Amino acid sequence: xxxxxxxxxxxxxxxxxxxxxxxxxxxxxxxxxxxxxxxxxxxxxxxxxxxxxxxxxxxxxxxxxxxxxxxxxxxxxxxxxxxxxxxxxxxxxxxxxxxxxxxxxxxxxxxxxxxxxxxxxxxxxxxxxxxxxxxxxxxxxxxxxxxxxxxxxxxxxxxxxxxxxxxxxxxxxxxxxxxxxxxxxxxxxxxxxxxxxxxxxxxxxxxxxxxxxxxxxxxxxxxxxxxxxxxxxxxxxxxxxxxxxxxxxxxxxxxxxxxxxxxxxxxxxxxxxxxxxxxxxxxxxxxxxxxxxxxxxxxxxxxxxxxxxxxxxxxxxxxxxxxxxxxxxxxxxxxxxxxxxxxxxxxxxxxxxxxxxxxxxxxxxxxxxxxxxxxxxxxxxxxxxxxxxxxxxxxxxxxxxxxxxxxxxxxxxxxxxxxxxxxxxxxxxxxxxxxxxxxxxxxxxxxxx
Amino acid sequence: xxxxxxxxxxxxxxxxxxxxxxxxxxxxxxxxxxxxxxxxxxxxxxxxxxxxxxxxxxxxxxxxxxxxxxxxxxxxxxxxxxxxxxxxxxxxxxxxxxxxxxxxxxxxxxxxxxxxxxxxxxxxxxxxxxxxxxxx
Numbered sequence: 273x274x275x276x277x278x279x280x281x282x283x284x285x286x287x288x289x290x291x292x293x294x295x296x297x298x299x300x301x302x303x304x305x306x307x308x309x310x311x312x313x314x315x316x317x318x319x320x321x322x323x324x325x326x327x328x329x330x331x332x333x334x335x336x337x338x339x340x341x342x343x344x345x346x347x348x349x350x351x352x353x354x355x356x357x358x359x360x361x362x363x364x365x366x367x368x369x370x371x372x373x374x375x376x377x378x379x380x381x382x383x384x385x386x387x388x389x390x391x392x393x394x395x396x397x398x399x400x401x402x403x404x405x406x407x408x409x410x411x412x413x414x415x416x417x418x419x420x421x422x423x424x425x426x427x428x429x430x431x432x433x434x435x436x437x438x439x440x441x442x443x444x445x446x447x448x449x450x451x452x453x454x455x456x457x458x459x460x461x462x463x464x465x466x467x468x469x470x471x472x473x474x475x476x477x478x479x480x481x482x483x484x485x486x487x488x489x490x491x492x493x494x495x496x497x498x499x500x501x502x503x504x505x506x507x508x509x510x511x512x513x514x515x516x517x518x519x520x521x522x523x524x525x526x527x528x529x530x531x532x533x534x535x536x537x538x539x540x541x542x543x544x545x546x547x548x549x550x551x552x553x554x555x556x557x558x559x560x561x562x563x564x565x566x567x568x569x570x571x572x573x574x575x576x577x578x579x580x581x582x583x584x585x586x587x588x589x590x591x592x593x594x595x596x597x598x599x600x601x602x603x604x605x606x607x608x609x610x611x612x613x614x615x616x617x618x619x620x621x622x623x624x625x626x627x628x629x630x631x632x633x634x635x636x637x638x639x640x641x642x643x644x645x646x647x648x649x650x651x652x653x654x655x656x657x658x659x660x661x662x663x664x665x666x667x668x669x670x671x672x673x674x675x676x677x678x679x680x681x682x683x684x685x686x687x688x689x690x691x692x693x694x695x696x697x698x699x700x701x702x703x704x705x706x707x708x709x710x711x712x713x714x715x716x717x718x719x720x721x
Numbered sequence: 722x723x724x725x726x727x728x729x730x731x732x733x734x735x736x737x738x739x740x741x742x743x744x745x746x747x748x749x750x751x752x753x754x755x756x757x758x759x760x761x762x763x764x765x766x767x768x769x770x771x772x773x774x775x776x777x778x779x780x781x782x783x784x785x786x787x788x789x790x791x792x793x794x795x796x797x798x799x800x801x802x803x804x805x806x807x808x809x810x811x812x813x814x815x816x817x818x819x820x821x822x823x824x825x826x827x828x829x830x831x832x833x834x835x836x837x838x839x840x841x842x843x844x845x846x847x848x849x850x851x852x853x854x855x856x857x
Contacts, residue, residue, distance in 0.1 A: 513805040513824050513825050514731050514734060514805050514824045514825070515731070515733070515734075516825050517734055517805075517824045517825035517826070518731065518733045518734040518737050520825055520828065521734065521737040521738055521741060521828060522737050524741065524828040525737060525740055525741050525744070528741070528744060529744070552825055
């Protein structure tokens, strides 16, 4: 991704986060404000109004009952007295309930007026009840005062009720105000966040698309490189190996006509011949390594047991000469996804190595066996050689790395070629070994479909 | 005295191999590409053609094809492919000859194949379903 779109992506992501975070903060604060307004209505104004209304009813009922008491209305005075006591208790309860409500700003004079008018009403009520039932005109003085106190208490209760109602209205108004203020901001932030999210998605999609295109490009480049490598290998084979053959033939020809040669010249020719042999081996190794990365052609397959038999037959005399016991365990008859040449090369490399490195050991045995791994077959070559130290086990498969104490010809491409070939065919290659207890070199190749 | 036609664009290799074969008592002619090889065949038929694959003008498989097209006995001459071409065996299979030797190879080994071809004289049998294609 180039710097321009990347900058825009960063900006879009920042806007998205900032917008979402602001929206969350705004909504949280609004929720707190709305909750406090609701709380004021539900737990402040409403219970106050209920208590005040009940007290108003209590005062009016008390007023009626005390009238009946003084006028000596029909009915049992004791029952009336009990009713009046009950009402007085209810009034006290409701007074406490009202006073227990949280204080509102500016409610002090209202509460004070209510308190004093109710106290006055209660004391006058007590005085009126001290009159004997049916006192009539004798109690008219007290009754005037009771009437006035009832009016005063009633007014105080109405004012307190109005005040609480005003408080509730103000809280409701606050709720509305918060909602109205928040809505446009919420809409703007939401739109901004959605836009930022859209930009983020678009830029990310573009980036992924471009990454895909790049991956395609590099795959094509890799295939092209493989083709080039093939062509290079072909050219090397033709242009380098053919002249080497001419040199070899020249030396052979000289050997064949050696009647005219002295001993020194013959020795020099022998050295030239063996050097040439080595150079040919190197070039062949390089060629094989260069070609090892090529993918197998579609549909190619090879019978494993046939190749194992052929390789065993090829190496039997070599193993015999090196005094090595070459054992082939039973190999199942199955097809794998590679050409016979590739399988031969894989197995030959491992068997050749094993024979080479086992040669100085006391017990000289090389065992070839296979293991079924479900999707692929693993071919193992076990030897009784000196083994491979753990530190060298991974490095062994790198190009141009030779085994410890390697003396014979070779440039260290054998195992690199094995891994390269196995991986190009969808398999793997590796080694497990304990120094002093031999080594098991293996490769795996997928079964043919 | 076996008569051998050597068709190879590598003049040094051809000359050296010719020397070796002549030392063994063979009659050897050299042609530097497919067309020159066909002209040599017009002169007389050899007992064996040692044929390179990659050559300018007309390559080895192209010459083998022409030997079939021009027939009159040319198609019965055994061919030994000697080439550094990587898929040598595949080309040998397409031409239908049982004789092939990679470049480079041991001289003794090459001479054994030459002797075998001269003794067996197995004529090439190109695959019917596929034309003999030249080297890519």
